[in-house]
Amino acid sequence: MSKQNQISRRLVLVPCPYEGHLNPMLQLGTVLHSKGFSITIAHTIYNSPNPHNLPDFSFLPFPDGLSDHDLASSDVVAHILTINDNCKKTFERRIEQLMEEKRLQGEIISCIISDELMSFAEDAANNLKLPSIILRTTSAATTFARCRLVTIKEEGGIPFPFQGPFSHDLVPGLHPLRFKDLPFSPSPDFERFVRLIAIAYNKRTSSAIIWNTMTCLEQSTLDQVQQQSEVPVFPIGPIYKMAAANICSGLIKDDRSCLSWLDKQPHNSVIYVSSLGSLASIGEREVSEIASGLANSEQRFLWVIRPDSIRSSHWIELLPKGFQDVVGDKGCIVRWAPQREVLAHPAVGGFWSHCGWNSTLESITEGVPMICKPWFSDQRVNARYVSHVWRVGLELEELEREEIERVVRRLMLDDEGKEMRERAKELKEKIEVSTREGGSSCNYLDELINFIMLI
Numbered sequence: 288m289s290k291q292n293q294i295s296r297r298l299v300l301v302p303c304p305y306e307g308h309l310n311p312m313l314q315l316g317t318v319l320h321s322k323g324f325s326i327t328i329a330h331t332i333y334n335s336p337n338p339h340n341l342p343d344f345s346f347l348p349f350p351d352g353l354s355d356h357d358l359a360s361s362d363v364v365a366h367i368l369t370i371n372d373n374c375k376k377t378f379e380r381r382i383e384q385l386m387e388e389k390r391l392q393g394e395i396i397s398c399i400i401s402d403e404l405m406s407f408a409e410d411a412a413n414n415l416k417l418p419s420i421i422l423r424t425t426s427a428a429t430t431f432a433r434c435r436l437v438t439i440k441e442e443g444g445i446p447f448p449f450q451g452p453f454s455h456d457l458v459p460g461l462h463p464l465r466f467k468d469l470p471f472s473p474s475p476d477f478e479r480f481v482r483l484i485a486i487a488y489n490k491r492t493s494s495a496i497i498w499n500t501m502t503c504l505e506q507s508t509l510d511q512v513q514q515q516s517e518v519p520v521f522p523i524g525p526i527y528k529m530a531a532a533n534i535c536s537g538l539i540k541d542d543r544s545c546l547s548w549l550d551k552q553p554h555n556s557v558i559y560v561s562s563l564g565s566l567a568s569i570g571e572r573e574v575s576e577i578a579s580g581l582a583n584s585e586q587r588f589l590w591v592i593r594p595d596s597i598r599s600s601h602w603i604e605l606l607p608k609g610f611q612d613v614v615g616d617k618g619c620i621v622r623w624a625p626q627r628e629v630l631a632h633p634a635v636g637g638f639w640s641h642c643g644w645n646s647t648l649e650s651i652t653e654g655v656p657m658i659c660k661p662w663f664s665d666q667r668v669n670a671r672y673v674s675h676v677w678r679v680g681l682e683l684e685e686l687e688r689e690e691i692e693r694v695v696r697r698l699m700l701d702d703e704g705k706e707m708r709e710r711a712k713e714l715k716e717k718i719e720v721s722t723r724e725g726g727s728s729c730n731y732l733d734e735l736i737n738f739i740m741l742i
Contacts, residue, residue: 301401304334306565364474379411555636580691654715656707
């Protein structure tokens with residue numbers, strides 16, 4: 288921050304209360320704090336970040352209006368819409384109070400930075416005459432895919448959800464995406480999903496867009512975005528690499544014992560399996576197929592099984608009888624893992640992922656090739672790009688033990704997997720260049736800081 292602007296400036300960051308959205312926003316806060324800004328995290332009561340993980344930030348909780356009945360549902364889209372419907376007035380009052388409090392302390396609030404799905408924060412900023420900036424936590428390709436999905440549905444030409452032989456046809460204007468790769472919502476109510484897309488992508492009043500992506504991955508798509516955008520776009524990803532510290536929300540506690548297990552494994556010998564992310568769940572049949580496929584592959588594995596991610600089970604009670612005896616020391620199962628440290632570990636040679644954008648970025652950034660088994664939303668877009676654009680992953684079509692065994696062995700043992708590992712290493716090097724001084728992400732970050740100082 289330049290010397291002529293020594294006035295104390297505070298930024299209010301408003302994350303969406305889910306792991307894949309919270310972490311990039313908290314990481315962004317760390318980056319901006321390192322540039323001289325004071326940071327306030329304004330957050331919902333639901334899924335509150337742990338303030339002890341971020342002692343340099345102040346926290347401003349506000350009620351989200353989610354009832355016990357709402358929270359009993361797994362409909363994330365409904366949750367986000369409810370938050371937007373309920374929070375604007377309360378949030379606006381809290382920010383108005385904060386502005387007055389900070390004014391008396393000789394500090395100004397420079398702007399509000401909100402997740403693309405938290406549009407109530409942008410509305411409040413407008414009313415308070417504060418500048419606002421959007422943070423997008425998905426790939427740029429996902430933006431076009433989501434908007435196209437809504438258009439296709441409105442045209443009524445294709446049954447929804449996409450099934451049948453045409454599902455493998457390419458979507459016009461969205462190469463290389465097939466209809467089955469479009470980011471359909473986990474919500475059973477498509478009209479709710481359309482509302483959410485409108486919140487995220489209809490005409491906005493924010494002054495700029497921050498994007499957790501980078502030009503070395505999405506140059507042509509970002510060029511299209513900038514051509515269509517009326518405000519500047521700052522692709523500063525991967526944001527976690529720009530942050531000075533390993534920042535996470537603390538919603539789920541890491542089991543770090545897996546790192547000492549990894550220390551005992553040979554180089555590139557372990558397939559890291561975190562195939563459900565923080566939201567998806569599976570049944571007994573699917574977990575049995577995964578377990579049998581891993582065992583039959585005879586490869587070492589580190590398997591994250593999130594508590595309650597197996598339906599009708601608290602944790603691993605429904606694993607096949609005798610499974611752990613069969614795999615012995617070749618397998619390690621944990622409730623949650625410090626993923627970035629795992630992916631950076633030399634023993635890890637592959638990553639079976641649901642292909643959420645954070646996981647995708649982390650895998651590519653650490654040079655680890657992937658097995659892609661997406662479940663919903665942007666995961667499908669990311670998986671297609673991993674396997675057919677960047678060519679650093681294999682697509683797992685079905686959760687069948689024979690298919691799992693075959694794909695794991697292809698990635699870990701075959702020449703095909705070695706070639707992907709080389710391409711992943713090349714992408715890793717490009718990302719390292721982009722996040723160093725003079726690199727594209729670093730340059731965009733400098734431009735963002737200057738922009739905030741001037742708005």
